[in-house]
Amino acid sequence: MANPIVVGADGSPSAAAAVEWAADEAVRKELPLKVVHAVYHLPYVGATYVVPGLEDALTRAGRRFLEEAERLAWARHPDMDTSVALLDGPPGRVLAAQSAQASELVVGGRGRGGFVGMLLGSVSAHVAGHAAAPVVVVRPDYTPMRAEVVVGIDGSAECEPALGYAFEQARLLGCPLRAVYGWQLPSEISSGWFVRDSEDVQRMRDRLVMGALATWRATYPDVPADVKVIHDHPVTALVEASRDAALLVVGSRGRGAVGSAVLGSVSRGVLHHARCPVAVVRHPPAADTTTPAVH
Ligand SMILES: Nc1ncnc2c1ncn2[C@@H]1O[C@H](COP(=O)(O)OP(=O)(O)OP(=O)(O)O)[C@@H](O)[C@H]1O
Ligand SMILES: [Mg+2]
Known part of the structure; x- marks a missing residue:
């Protein structure tokens, strides 16, 4: 079976734009869409203090991001073939590994983290340099056009x-x-x-x-x-x-x-x-x- 278009979702406006772009791309290329969220527990598990319930909260938030992303894709293309995956590990590495079985990897320019003035997040920068498949970076503030x-x-x-x-x-x-x-x-x-x-x-x-x-x-x-x-x-x-x-x-x-x-x-x-x-x-x-x- 043909490799899917993989999109990274973290609940940010940038990721929402990436999901919409990826959904359109999947339909254009007649490929399935796979939405991935990576939960990185390690920095918190290894910390000297433990925030009670944090692991569960991260997992619950991840599931919500995936559901929201899937809804966004279906709102654009009701019959489209989608799947979701909640994976464990640093997001950049998880997504780069996913790209080995992807036709394309799509991410937002920014995510939920980072400081305000930053133009490109660390996950996007990592996958752009390390993914095996083409990487498309989408920002929420662009006007879709077909000029060229x-x-x-x-x-x-x-x-x-x-x-x-x-x-x-x-x-x-x-x-x-x-x-x-x-x-x-x-x-x-x-x-x-x-x-x-x-x-x-x-x-x-x-x-x-x-x-x-x-x-x-x-x-x-x-x-x-x-x-x-x-x-x-x-x-x-x-x-x-x-x-x-x-x-x-x-x-x-x-x-x-x-x-x-x-x-x-x-x-x-x-x-x-x-x-x-x-x-x-x-x-x-x-x-x-x-x-x-x-x-
Ligand atoms: N945990 C994650 N799981 C899946 N995709 C993610 C995850 N985190 C980020 N992404 C993807 O990467 C894009 C860019 O987010 P990134 O994390 O690089 O930026 P940031 O949060 O603004 O900055 P940083 O995390 O480097 O402080 C997101 O729009 C999303 O597509
Ligand atoms: Mg981030």
Whole structure:
């Protein structure tokens, strides 16, 4: 049987938005929806003081979050195939483990915890870097629209799975795809040293990024696709493009990622600042061919 769309629910407004997004996605892809809540007892069980009844209260709250989430999904799609799971362990690890048997993992940008000004919770940040399946991070304050699917590219092999995922989403949503390549010179040499964007340089770059789309265009001839090359920091370019987007898709790492980073700085930046849901699509580890940094 096909793997479900898995969504993490913790009773927060962000998680409610994630459940609704995940329910729509499950229907679009004709997959079941699985709602997961992780109860992490250990920090309290191991504490030097014991709060009477806390374990039961956590479990009861978890069950309530799952019921509420299931009701939200059914309110959108009354006949949809859903299941729930109350699991024990740290939420980030539980959800990342679930992703091994998921088509996609969906979470909110924030949860019930954390301090007020934080833009991305620790669970979302963990799963975006560690899940085996694509991770979609949804915020409660976005306006659903179908204008376009935006995908960030940098010409590296790491973009390929993100491009494939983005084309498929554009097909399912019935909207065009826009690939965005943001680039700028290193800050050390950017002033006056170089003709920033002569027509020749621009043409060369356009050819390079158009080439990156060629195979996917052949696979998805009905999806209108174009490339926008923007002279700016990639995070700025992608966040700007996300204002009119139904979904912003990025790879988990790009050309510049240091070997040990599970998530590149551009992916991290857009997860914090994008105006629409963000999908992070991992490159399979076996074929990880990150270009080493040149010094
Ligand atoms: N216990 C949990 N079980 C299932 N999913 C969870 C759980 N906790 C968080 N999530 C998922 O992760 C999303 C982000 O929550 P996260 O916990 O990362 O943010 P936070 O609570 O604001 O900050 P933090 O917990 O890091 O202090 C939630 O919207 C939800 O989808
Ligand atoms: Mg939390």
